[in-house]
Amino acid sequence: MNPLIFTTILMTVLLGTMIVMMSSHWLMIWIGFEMNLLAIIPILMKKYNPRTMEASTKYFLTQATASMLLMMAIIINLMHSGQWTITKVFNPTASIIMTSALAMKLGLTPFHFWVPEVTQGISLTSGLILLTWQKLAPMSILYQISPSINLNILLTMAVLSILVGGWGGLNQTQLRKIMAYSSIAHMGWMTAVLAYNPTLTMLNMLIYIMMTLTMFMLFIHSSSTTTLSLSHTWNKTPLTTTLILITLLSMGGLPPLSGFMPKWMIIQELTKNSSIILPTLMAIMALLNLYFYMRLTYSTSLTMFPSTNNMKMKWQFETKRITLLPPLIVMSSLLLPLTPMLSILD
Amino acid sequence: MLKIIIPTIMLMPLTWLSKKNMIWINTTTYSLLISLISLSLLNQPSNNSLNFSLMFFSDPLSAPLLVLTTWLLPLMLMASQHHLSKEPLIRKKLYITMLTMLQTFLIMTFTATELISFYILFEATLVPTLIIITRWGNQTERLNAGLYFLFYTLMGSLPLLIALISIQNLTGSLNFLLIQYWNQALPDSWSNIFLWLACMMAFMVKMPLYGLHLWLPKAHVEAPIAGSMVLAAILLKLGGYGMLRITTMLNPQTSFMAYPFLMLSLWGMIMTSSICLRQTDLKSLIAYSSVSHMALVIVAVLIQTPWSYMGATALMIAHGLTSSMLFCLANSNYERTHSRTMILARGLQTLLPLMAAWWLLASLTNLALPPSINLIGELFVVMSSFSWSNITIILMGANITITALYSLYMLITTQRGKYTHHINSIKPSFTRENALMALHMTPLLLLSLNPKIILGFTY
Numbered sequence: 001m002n003p004l005i006f007t008t009i010l011m012t013v014l015l016g017t018m019i020v021m022m023s024s025h026w027l028m029i030w031i032g033f034e035m036n037l038l039a040i041i042p043i044l045m046k047k048y049n050p051r052t053m054e055a056s057t058k059y060f061l062t063q064a065t066a067s068m069l070l071m072m073a074i075i076i077n078l079m080h081s082g083q084w085t086i087t088k089v090f091n092p093t094a095s096i097i098m099t100s101a102l103a104m105k106l107g108l109t110p111f112h113f114w115v116p117e118v119t120q121g122i123s124l125t126s127g128l129i130l131l132t133w134q135k136l137a138p139m140s141i142l143y144q145i146s147p148s149i150n151l152n153i154l155l156t157m158a159v160l161s162i163l164v165g166g167w168g169g170l171n172q173t174q175l176r177k178i179m180a181y182s183s184i185a186h187m188g189w190m191t192a193v194l195a196y197n198p199t200l201t202m203l204n205m206l207i208y209i210m211m212t213l214t215m216f217m218l219f220i221h222s223s224s225t226t227t228l229s230l231s232h233t234w235n236k237t238p239l240t241t242t243l244i245l246i247t248l249l250s251m252g253g254l255p256p257l258s259g260f261m262p263k264w265m266i267i268q269e270l271t272k273n274s275s276i277i278l279p280t281l282m283a284i285m286a287l288l289n290l291y292f293y294m295r296l297t298y299s300t301s302l303t304m305f306p307s308t309n310n311m312k313m314k315w316q317f318e319t320k321r322i323t324l325l326p327p328l329i330v331m332s333s334l335l336l337p338l339t340p341m342l343s344i345l346d
Numbered sequence: 347m348l349k350i351i352i353p354t355i356m357l358m359p360l361t362w363l364s365k366k367n368m369i370w371i372n373t374t375t376y377s378l379l380i381s382l383i384s385l386s387l388l389n390q391p392s393n394n395s396l397n398f399s400l401m402f403f404s405d406p407l408s409a410p411l412l413v414l415t416t417w418l419l420p421l422m423l424m425a426s427q428h429h430l431s432k433e434p435l436i437r438k439k440l441y442i443t444m445l446t447m448l449q450t451f452l453i454m455t456f457t458a459t460e461l462i463s464f465y466i467l468f469e470a471t472l473v474p475t476l477i478i479i480t481r482w483g484n485q486t487e488r489l490n491a492g493l494y495f496l497f498y499t500l501m502g503s504l505p506l507l508i509a510l511i512s513i514q515n516l517t518g519s520l521n522f523l524l525i526q527y528w529n530q531a532l533p534d535s536w537s538n539i540f541l542w543l544a545c546m547m548a549f550m551v552k553m554p555l556y557g558l559h560l561w562l563p564k565a566h567v568e569a570p571i572a573g574s575m576v577l578a579a580i581l582l583k584l585g586g587y588g589m590l591r592i593t594t595m596l597n598p599q600t601s602f603m604a605y606p607f608l609m610l611s612l613w614g615m616i617m618t619s620s621i622c623l624r625q626t627d628l629k630s631l632i633a634y635s636s637v638s639h640m641a642l643v644i645v646a647v648l649i650q651t652p653w654s655y656m657g658a659t660a661l662m663i664a665h666g667l668t669s670s671m672l673f674c675l676a677n678s679n680y681e682r683t684h685s686r687t688m689i690l691a692r693g694l695q696t697l698l699p700l701m702a703a704w705w706l707l708a709s710l711t712n713l714a715l716p717p718s719i720n721l722i723g724e725l726f727v728v729m730s731s732f733s734w735s736n737i738t739i740i741l742m743g744a745n746i747t748i749t750a751l752y753s754l755y756m757l758i759t760t761q762r763g764k765y766t767h768h769i770n771s772i773k774p775s776f777t778r779e780n781a782l783m784a785l786h787m788t789p790l791l792l793l794s795l796n797p798k799i800i801l802g803f804t805y
Binding site: 245254264280 | 451465466467469470472473477480481489492493496497500501504505507508511512515537544
């Protein structure tokens with residue numbers, strides 16, 4: 001793509017999310033979402049083939065539906081409160097419709113079906129933007145309306161997302177689908193604590209984005225989109241296999257890596273509010289996620305597929321530049337001792 | 347406590363910066379020095395604990411376990427030299443780094459004050475162990491073994507996290523030193539029953555309790571020698587240590603909640619001992635014998651009398667040294683014949699007489715011959731369980747008999763009789779191996795002269 005045009009489109013995506021995050025007028029928020037959606041379609045379709053077209057179409061249809069539902073919720077809110085300022089949602093119907101709309105945008109169950117298929121159809125870099133940047137805008141709206149969300153719907157969607165994210169990823173070998181299901185599960189964790197302490201939602205979002213960025217960067221570095229091609233990385237850069245191991249274990253939420261911090265804080269917050277069965281269920285279902293991460297580590301770093309060197313070399317035409325990988329690796333694995341610093345967020 | 351933790355962490359730069367011919371020498375020497383430092387902790391002047399800081403403390407229960415942990419690292423390094431000799435330098439360094447990381451986490455776990463810190467470090471010990479088992483094990487079954495190990499432990503310990511946080515809500519603090527003084531009886535309700543279960547299941551899986559022990563034979567057999575040693579000697583004792591710490595907070599539910607686990611342990615120790623009599627795989631036999639000995643520890647901890655706590659602590663230390671020594675002996679067989687089948691390497695006394703002496707001593711301590719500390723541990727446990735209920739003497743007696751049977755079976759099969767043809771060309775014992783066995787045996791024998799240091803906090 002022409003670099004100037006690509007820059008403009010990327011800036012529009014950024015601007016759209018920024019408008020959503022910084023507006024106080026509901027209409028501007030909706031406009032921000034639409035800008036974001038329209039501008040990201042060309043990014044999703046960087047390579048022009050039927051699979052990308054299908055993925056972009058699915059993304060556009062679901063997100064447009066969600067925007068329309070959001071608009072309906074905004075109008076109902078306007079009818080009942082008479083003003084456009086985003087404070088809290090004044091009508092339970094509007095709250096439910098808005099929660100469903102934002103869940104559709106995030107990919108929470110039962111609106112999660114588009115996430116694996118869209119992520120699979122697009123390139124790794126576009127998938128990276130889809131799974132990290134696009135989650136910021138809906139999550140910021142959820143954060144702002146969090147006092148008025150119906151708790152039953154929120155917790156049901158959260159628990160079901162963790163379940164679906166865990167079980168759905170078990171049968172996958174395509175890396176992008178694995179990351180998609182992992183995203184669904186993490187979104188479930190984030191929304192579970194939204195009603196109790198939204199700061200922890202933001203913490204989880206931050207750490208999730210760091211870990212997903214790291215994973216995608218490592219995949220892009222080895223140009224691998226399937227488990228089989230990822231298992232050849234020991235041949236080219238053996239250090240990458242160790243980094244994949246550490247990051248995957250961190251995503252699975254194993255102490256002492258930093259992926260444990262959001263889970264621990266969320267469990268603590270939920271337990272302090274006297275819900276015990278819910279965090280137990282969530283924690284045990286996160287083990288399903290850990291299982292397919294472990295399977296990836298088994299084929300990548302903990303075993304070495306027997307092969308001679310010259311049989312499995314992959315064509316690599318240019319050295320890919322991976323931005324900021326060392327700081328990302330450090331932050332996605334070693335942040336746990338900094339947990340007492342969370343008190344500054346109050 | 348930092349005087350032990352910082353040197354252990356610094357063992358990692360030591361391995362990465364050492365020259366090729368000095369890595370084993372450097373790491374073994376310095377880890378031996380660190381273990382000498384930790385010996386000073388055994389001097390516990392009062393009945394109270396030695397408080398080092400807000401985060402670390404040591405009391406007569408954790409000090410022997412800590413000394414055992416630090417003692418074991420040089421032994422693990424010595425035992426691993428042979429099977430790593432063909433690997434490239436970076437992989438040797440990675441292996442030693444994994445062992446050192448595991449050691450650091452274990453030291454911090456045994457001395458943690460705050461129970462959530464204990465939990466995080468308890469879980470943190472899983473990651474290096476998993477990497478050691480799945481990356482450096484020898485057979486394809488090691489992948490399954492690693493998965494079983496990780497998931498059994500995690501399924502048990504996630505409810506523990508939630509239980510600890512809810513206890514923190516109730517009592518305001520999880521600092522172990524404070525809880526000793528606050529201790530109140532838990533009110534009787536259904537949710538407190540689940541709290542009891544949630545607290546104990548993690549340690550039951552780790553011990554392991556008989557019904558949840560499936561991960562142990564897999565993990566022990568598939569792990570390389572250092573992995574087997576650390577699993578048998580220390581990681582199982584983490585479960586015992588955790589149970590000993592947490593049962594102080596869980597009265598009075600323990601009096602009735604303990605019954606199913608007592609039944610499982612009493613039955614399980616006989617079952618696993620009997621399985622040992624039918625094993626063909628040497629490492630598997632030693633693994634099942636670990637389950638059997640740990641079942642005794644579970645019985646002791648759940649009965650909650652002063653004598654049983656003494657027996658549990660002594661048995662943990664004694665079993666750690668004995669089991670680790672048996673794994674080293676089995677490994678010396680494996681390195682020569684590359685097979686773990688017992689009948690393939692018979693009659694070794696003719697070929698390796700000094701090793702036969704170590705086999706004899708190890709088997710004798712395994713069957714708890716007086717005056718070793720194994721006997722002290724088992725005797726105290728048997729006596730206290732007899733006072734808890736007279737009928738258990740039948741099961742305990744049967745267990746002691748069957749333990750003697752399989753220990754002698756293992757000894758006679760591997761050492762006595764005519765040797766098989768194909769092993770008459772094995773290499774004689776290395777000095778390293780003899781040193782390893784001596785370093786295992788010497789603490790065992792010396793401790794029988796002064797067992798009060800390992801008798802725990804009820805002495």
